[in-house]
Amino acid sequence: MPTVDLSVTSLRELNQALHEQSDPGNDRHWIVKNPKGQHALAAGVDAELDIDIEGHVGYYCAGMNKQAKITVHGNAGVGVAENMMSGVVHVKGDASQSAGATGRGGLLIIDGNASARCGISMKGIDIVVKGDIGHMSAFMGQAGRLVVFGDAGEALGDSLYEARIYVRGAVTSLGADCVEKPMEDKHREELAALIDAAGATGEVDIGEFRRYGSARSLYNFKVDNVSAY
Amino acid sequence: MCGIVGLYLKDQRLAPELGAHLETMLVKMTDRGPDSAGFAVYGEPIDGMVRLTIRSDAAEPDFESLSARLGSDVRITGHGNHVLALVPASSLEQVKTVIAAEPDLVISSRGERVEMYRDVGLPANVAKRFGLSRMQGTHGIGHTRMATESAVTVDGAHPFSTGNDQCLVHNGSLSNHNDLRRRLRREGMEFRTENDSEVAAAYLSWRMNQGDSFGDALTHALDDLDGFYTFVVGTGRGFGVLRDPISCKPAVLAETDAWVAFGSEYQVLTDLPGIDKARVWEPKPSTPYFWER
Numbered sequence: 001m002p003t004v005d006l007s008v009t010s011l012r013e014l015n016q017a018l019h020e021q022s023d024p025g026n027d028r029h030w031i032v033k034n035p036k037g038q039h040a041l042a043a044g045v046d047a048e049l050d051i052d053i054e055g056h057v058g059y060y061c062a063g064m065n066k067q068a069k070i071t072v073h074g075n076a077g078v079g080v081a082e083n084m085m086s087g088v089v090h091v092k093g094d095a096s097q098s099a100g101a102t103g104r105g106g107l108l109i110i111d112g113n114a115s116a117r118c119g120i121s122m123k124g125i126d127i128v129v130k131g132d133i134g135h136m137s138a139f140m141g142q143a144g145r146l147v148v149f150g151d152a153g154e155a156l157g158d159s160l161y162e163a164r165i166y167v168r169g170a171v172t173s174l175g176a177d178c179v180e181k182p183m184e185d186k187h188r189e190e191l192a193a194l195i196d197a198a199g200a201t202g203e204v205d206i207g208e209f210r211r212y213g214s215a216r217s218l219y220n221f222k223v224d225n226v227s228a229y
Numbered sequence: 230m231c232g233i234v235g236l237y238l239k240d241q242r243l244a245p246e247l248g249a250h251l252e253t254m255l256v257k258m259t260d261r262g263p264d265s266a267g268f269a270v271y272g273e274p275i276d277g278m279v280r281l282t283i284r285s286d287a288a289e290p291d292f293e294s295l296s297a298r299l300g301s302d303v304r305i306t307g308h309g310n311h312v313l314a315l316v317p318a319s320s321l322e323q324v325k326t327v328i329a330a331e332p333d334l335v336i337s338s339r340g341e342r343v344e345m346y347r348d349v350g351l352p353a354n355v356a357k358r359f360g361l362s363r364m365q366g367t368h369g370i371g372h373t374r375m376a377t378e379s380a381v382t383v384d385g386a387h388p389f390s391t392g393n394d395q396c397l398v399h400n401g402s403l404s405n406h407n408d409l410r411r412r413l414r415r416e417g418m419e420f421r422t423e424n425d426s427e428v429a430a431a432y433l434s435w436r437m438n439q440g441d442s443f444g445d446a447l448t449h450a451l452d453d454l455d456g457f458y459t460f461v462v463g464t465g466r467g468f469g470v471l472r473d474p475i476s477c478k479p480a481v482l483a484e485t486d487a488w489v490a491f492g493s494e495y496q497v498l499t500d501l502p503g504i505d506k507a508r509v510w511e512p513k514p515s516t517p518y519f520w521e522r
Binding site for chain 2: 036037038055056057058059074075077078093094096097115116134135
């Protein structure tokens with residue numbers, strides 16, 4: 001089990017070593033000590049690794065992640081798991097703004113709160129936040145699912161494409177072209193599967209969630225508007 | 230870009246270490262602001278005395294002759310091109326008259342508790358120049374500047390102090406500062422620069438002059454200041470943080486039984502005693518946070 005202490009080893013050496021793990025053999029479980037808020041920690045990993053980071057991290061942790069399961073035992077700074085492709089990123093504390101931004105796949109779990117712009121421009125990632133999310137979350141979200149156990153801030157889902165949003169608590173306001181939609185059985189099944197995947201089975205009542213999505217009046221080309229272009 | 234830091238002690242046994250911690254925090258923000266740096270440190274008041282921080286813009290400051298002109302009841306201590314003058318309250322007007330007559334001298338802060346130092350250069354060099362690591366006190370704030378809209382000058386460095394024991398550091402940019410400056414000038418506030426952050430400082434000073442509590446002044450700022458900001462504000466007894474509704478500019482707060490600390494990024498806080506057990510969180514938009522003793 002490789003253990004890397006960032007008070008001894010440089011961040012660049014760690015990331016280089018993680019990038020070289022295309023065939024990790026038996027050394028799949030990595031432990032990173034003393035992250036101390038450094039940026040871009042474990043960014044660009046492309047291997048089936050299980051990486052435990054013991055402390056708070058800075059910006060862009062686990063960015064572009066492919067395949068790996070990366071757990072942050074602390075808070076994460078701006079842009080955790082931004083542009084994630086696959087794998088799982090689990091933040092045990094809070095995440096700062098733009099968590100999971102532009103993510104294309106994989107699962108991002110945040111046990112605490114996420115700040116503004118959570119899931120901005122999400123393109124296929126699934127995000128489960130057990131606390132609250134800040135304003136402008138899922139802005140221009142194109143695909144993927146955002147599940148929030150707590151409350152959502154202002155302008156949720158502004159200019160939304162086809163990302164799907166489930167919120168259990170209060171929504172301060174919906175953004176342009178984002179509307180509440182009825183919960184049907186298929187949505188309850190989808191939500192239950194996401195909650196299971198986040199390891200939170202039974203923690204919340206699926207009946208308390210409401211579903212939000214795009215009204216599809218903003219992004220569709222309408223022939224009636226042709227003279228406006 | 231810019232980096233801002235702040236440390237407010239709840240446990241005064243840490244007072245001898247305040248400057249050392251603040252210096253570590255400031256230096257960690259070098260990559261967010263390598264052009265210039267500044268800081269304010271608050272100490273316990275000395276009965277009947279006012280603290281003036283005086284800066285000299287002369288090529289070779291002559292503080293010995295200044296000391297003679299200020300008179301024997303004013304004690305001055307040199308810190309690089311700044312001096313801290315301890316002035317009996319009864320002599321304050323006379324001392325201000327002497328300083329006003331010297332074209333190279335500027336009073337950068339005044340109050341019973343605050344001292345404020347700033348200069349151009351790397352934060353580590355600025356902190357060393359003024360001996361920050363040896364300073365003691367109850368709380369302090371600091372700023373590292375990456376100039377974007379005006380020149381790299383001492384007057385453009387933060388903090389800005391616009392009232393007794395009041396000062397502010399800012400990460401962001403205000404869009405209505407010209408209008409607000411005109412309005413505040415009509416109300417009698419004085420400005421040294423065209424800098425937007427000085428307007429924010431003066432606005433809070435004006436509010437508190439009008440009778441606002443510290444918390445009320447911060448709340449009113451949300452209505453009257455337009456633009457991007459994360460502020461850290463010091464008063465004689467207080468320490469506050471305010472972010473605009475959009476909150477693009479980063480902010481991290483941490484608190485233990487012994488202290489409250491602010492950093493633009495978490496890495497600012499990593500060497501504080503007890504950080505491993507601190508509550509660490511991101512202050513919410515449009516929400517004043519303040520601590521007062």
